[in-house]
Amino acid sequence: xxxxxxxxxxxxxxxxxxxxxxxxxxxxxxxxxxxxxxxxxxxxxxxxxxxxxxxxxxxxxxxxxxxxxxxxxxxxxxxxxxxxxxxxxxxxxxxxxxxxxxxxxxxxxxxxxxxxxxxxxxxxxxxxxxxxxxxxxxxxxxxxxxxxxxxxxxxxxxxxxxxxxxxxxxxxxxxxxxxxxxxxxxxxxxxxxxxxxxxxxxxxxxxxxxxxxxxxxxxxxxxxxxxxxxxxxxxxxxxxxxxxxxxxxxxxxxxxxxxxxxxxxxxxxxxxxxxxxxxxxxxxxxxxxxxxxxxxxxxxxxxxxxxxxxxxxxxxxxxxxxxxxxxxxxxxxxxxxxxxxxxxxxxxxxxxxxxxxxxxxxxxxxxxxxxxxxxxxxxxxxxxxxxxxxxxxxxxxxx
Amino acid sequence: xxxxxxxxxxxxxxxxxxxxxxxxxxxxxxxxxxxxxxxxxxxxxxxxxxxxxxxxxxxxxxxxxxxxxxxxxxxxxxxxxxxxxxxxxxxxxxxxxxxxxxxxxxxxxxxxxxxxxxxxxxxxxxxxxxxxxxxxxxxxxxxxxxxxxxxxxxxxxxxxxxxxxxxxxxxxxxx
Numbered sequence: 001x002x003x004x005x006x007x008x009x010x011x012x013x014x015x016x017x018x019x020x021x022x023x024x025x026x027x028x029x030x031x032x033x034x035x036x037x038x039x040x041x042x043x044x045x046x047x048x049x050x051x052x053x054x055x056x057x058x059x060x061x062x063x064x065x066x067x068x069x070x071x072x073x074x075x076x077x078x079x080x081x082x083x084x085x086x087x088x089x090x091x092x093x094x095x096x097x098x099x100x101x102x103x104x105x106x107x108x109x110x111x112x113x114x115x116x117x118x119x120x121x122x123x124x125x126x127x128x129x130x131x132x133x134x135x136x137x138x139x140x141x142x143x144x145x146x147x148x149x150x151x152x153x154x155x156x157x158x159x160x161x162x163x164x165x166x167x168x169x170x171x172x173x174x175x176x177x178x179x180x181x182x183x184x185x186x187x188x189x190x191x192x193x194x195x196x197x198x199x200x201x202x203x204x205x206x207x208x209x210x211x212x213x214x215x216x217x218x219x220x221x222x223x224x225x226x227x228x229x230x231x232x233x234x235x236x237x238x239x240x241x242x243x244x245x246x247x248x249x250x251x252x253x254x255x256x257x258x259x260x261x262x263x264x265x266x267x268x269x270x271x272x273x274x275x276x277x278x279x280x281x282x283x284x285x286x287x288x289x290x291x292x293x294x295x296x297x298x299x300x301x302x303x304x305x306x307x308x309x310x311x312x313x314x315x316x317x318x319x320x321x322x323x324x325x326x327x328x329x330x331x332x333x334x335x336x337x338x339x340x341x342x343x344x345x346x347x348x349x350x351x352x353x354x355x356x357x358x359x360x361x362x363x364x365x366x367x368x369x370x371x372x373x374x375x376x377x378x379x380x381x382x383x384x385x386x387x388x389x390x391x392x393x394x395x396x397x398x399x
Numbered sequence: 400x401x402x403x404x405x406x407x408x409x410x411x412x413x414x415x416x417x418x419x420x421x422x423x424x425x426x427x428x429x430x431x432x433x434x435x436x437x438x439x440x441x442x443x444x445x446x447x448x449x450x451x452x453x454x455x456x457x458x459x460x461x462x463x464x465x466x467x468x469x470x471x472x473x474x475x476x477x478x479x480x481x482x483x484x485x486x487x488x489x490x491x492x493x494x495x496x497x498x499x500x501x502x503x504x505x506x507x508x509x510x511x512x513x514x515x516x517x518x519x520x521x522x523x524x525x526x527x528x529x530x531x532x533x534x535x536x537x538x539x540x541x542x543x544x545x546x547x548x549x550x551x552x553x554x555x556x557x558x559x560x561x562x563x564x565x566x567x568x569x570x571x572x573x574x
Contacts, residue, residue, distance in 0.1 A: 349412075380423050382412040384465055391413050395426040398407065 001028040001104035001112065002095045007063045009041075009048055009055040014136070016044040019127045023117035024049065026062075027087070029109025035062065040114060042128055044136040047090075047114075062103065064112075068092045069132050070167075074120055075113065085120040087113045088128065133170075183207065205292060256310060258295065258303035263312035265289050270314060270328045279304070279316070279324040319364070337373040344379055344392045351389045403441050405460075406434060415465035417474055431475045432484060436499035445543035446488070447495045449473060488545070496546055505539060505550035510559050512537055513573040522563070524570045 011017065019042045026035040026049060041048040041055050050061030070093050074085035091111045116124075186203060262282070269285055270277060277285075279301070287294045295303075304316035304326060317327045343358055344350050350358075356366035370390045373379040379390045408414040408430045418424040438457045439445060449472050452458055459466035467475075476495045479485035483501060488494040500508070509528065513519065516533060525547060527533070534540045539547065551571050554560045560573045 374418075374420055374423075377420050377422050380413040380418050380420070380427075381416055382465075383416040384412070386464075389412070391411070393420075393423055394411060395408075395413075395418070395423045395430070 001026075001033065001109075002102060002107040003068045003092050003099070003112075004049075004062045004064050004102040004104070005100040006060050006102055007100060009050055009058050009061045009063075011043060012045065014044075015046070016136075018042040018044060018131055019124050020055075021116060021121055021124050022052065025115040025117070027113035027115060028104070028107060029111060030113075031109075033103075035103075042124065042131060044131055044134065047128070064090075065137070066132050067135070067137055068095075072125075072129055072132065074125065085125075086117075087115045088120055088125060089113050202292065252306075255299070255303045255306050258299060259306040259310045259312065262286055262300070262303055263307060263310065263314060266326060267313060267328075270326065276325050276327045279326060282326045319368075334376070336369050337376040337378050340369050340373040341378040341392065344373070344390060349382070349389050349391055351387060403438055406430065409434065409460055410463055412463055412465050415460070415467050415471070417471050428475055428478045432479050432482075435475070435479070435497060436484070439497050440499045440538075443541045445497055445499075445546050447472075447476065447485075447497055449476075449493050449495070496543065496549075498546070500538070502546070502550045502553045505542070505546065506554035506557070506559075508537070509539055509547075509550060510554055510573065512539075513560075519573050522570050522572045524568050526568065528571070 020039060021042075022039045024038050024040040026033050026038070035049060037052070038049050039052050039055055041050075044066075046066055047064045048055055048061050049064075050059065054061050069090045071091040073089045073091075075087040075089050076085050089111055090113070094110075095107075187207075265286060266277075266282060282304075283295070283297055283300050286300060301316075301324070304324075307315050307326075314326055314328050316324060318324050339359070340350075340355070343355065347354070347358075350370065352363050352367040352370060355361075355370060356363040359366060359369070361369070370379060370381075374381055374390065374393075377396055378393055380393045380395060382389045382391060408427075414427065414430070418427050435447070435457065439447075449469050452472070453466060453469060458472060473492065476485050476487075476492075476497075479497070480487070480495075483498065485495050485497045488496055498505075512534065513523070525544065529540065529542055529544065529547060539550075542550075548562070548569070551560055551562055555562055558574070560571050562569065562571050564570070
């Protein structure tokens with residue numbers, strides 16, 4: 001009963017009279033109410049209930065907006081269902097804010113019944129179900145006039161809610177329509193203002209991708225032109241087309257391109273953080289930079305393996321412990337070699353074990369360091385039955 | 400065994416491991432070349448047999464407990480061959496001739512000695528050259544016969560001598 005409103009019995013602009021019936025009683029859920037022996041008037045937008053004669057005179061009556069009604073059914077009066085349907089049950093959606101005051105503020109029930117003393121008129125029932133289905137309140141002309149009148153401005157905002165309340169195919173269609181409308185609105189807003197466009201750019205790209213993929217699905221290979229055109233439109237808007245998998249014929253080309261991109265991206269980053277970064281961090285940075293077309297960890301790994309072939313200044317390094325890092329080729333090695341050389345000069349002769357103790361790193365890592373130092377010509381090796389050891393490179397330092 | 404002043408590298412353990420770093424390696428091999436030449440010259444030897452010389456003090460420094468492996472010696476000798484300082488005697492590459500003087504140098508040395516001793520236009524046996532009293536004190540005294548012959552052949556090419564054989568002896572005539 002809380003969905004009803006007290007209002008003068010006057011039709012709004014755009015609201016049309018449909019049908020009337022008499023000797024109608026209202027039930028709140030299953031409970032009887034005081035509203036008995038009344039007339040009911042069905043309009044394109046509402047059901048009005050009033051004492052006989054009130055409605056034609058335009059007096060105050062009960063008004064129920066049809067957008068509350070999401071389902072109707074018939075119910076037989078008697079215990080044994082004799083004599084045909086006597087009541088119509090209207091299942092209602094929740095009460096909406098902005099509703100004018102009615103007979104009740106809250107209601108236990110989410111349905112009301114209209115009980116027809118003379119039985120449910122089939123025509124009335126049909127008219128009612130048609131009126132509910134037609135949703136005359138959703139038509140644009142209706143909306144504008146209602147906002148001018150503003151006796152009840154809530155329908156506009158209410159409509160999407162009520163459409164969601166509807167189940168079945170109609171409801172699904174409505175929601176798709178809503179989405180299209182929102183997309184439309186979004187596009188028009190985007191192109192009005194450049195700053196807004198920049199915000200909307202991401203949405204634009206995704207929408208365009210959706211559309212292009214839909215085109216592709218529908219028309220097959222022919223639509224390559226369209227998708228290319230789409231991409232060119234996007235590019236003219238200044239949105240970069242990041243390296244995507246489908247842009248390349250084969251995987252290896254893709255990986256090469258990706259390797260180049262990673263190399264460009266990561267040079268600055270690596271210089272900042274000391275020349276070495278774990279691959280997981282690299283993945284995060286790369287994806288953050290790309291923004292849209294994200295890269296899977298496998299793709300990143302495969303691309304990093306190719307870094308040396310594309311002559312990148314960094315390379316993938318796998319430590320024996322299994323951890324993978326991306327390391328600048330120049331930076332780290334020099335540092336390591338320098339510090340190791342100092343230690344060599346201090347101790348004269350270093351084995352990996354000794355170095356691991358001095359530098360507080362694992363033995364295998366210490367080995368790597370010594371090899372690096374040797375590679376830079378700052379150490380020379382001594383292989384014997386005693387094992388592998390390193391000396392400062394006196395060959396080059398002694399004249 | 401003649402006294403030889405070992406270079407500092409000889410007591411530097413890494414000297415006995417062929418270095419992977421190219422620059423270091425170049426220096427190392429150069430040092431070995433000079434050491435080998437010095438050693439052979441001092442000991443009046445011209446050949447190295449890889450199989451036997453692993454225990455020679457040249458390649459084996461017992462004081463630091465380091466020695467060159469056969470492979471390492473071969474690497475050094477092959478490197479020397481590139482600059483004409485050594486040559487394998489046979490395909491097995493076990494025995495190498497080391498030219499601590501080049502063949503040309505030997506040839507010139509012998510010719511100069513021959514001229515100085517008035518042996519032009521006369522015949523001289525190889526034995527005389529190598530072990531004769533006249534040549535004592537010359538560098539080529541006791542020179543390996545094969546090398547001697549090669550040296551003389553290089554002279555022959557220049558037209559300064561002619562090799563000949565007679566009576567189971569080999570001789571040479573200087574012009």
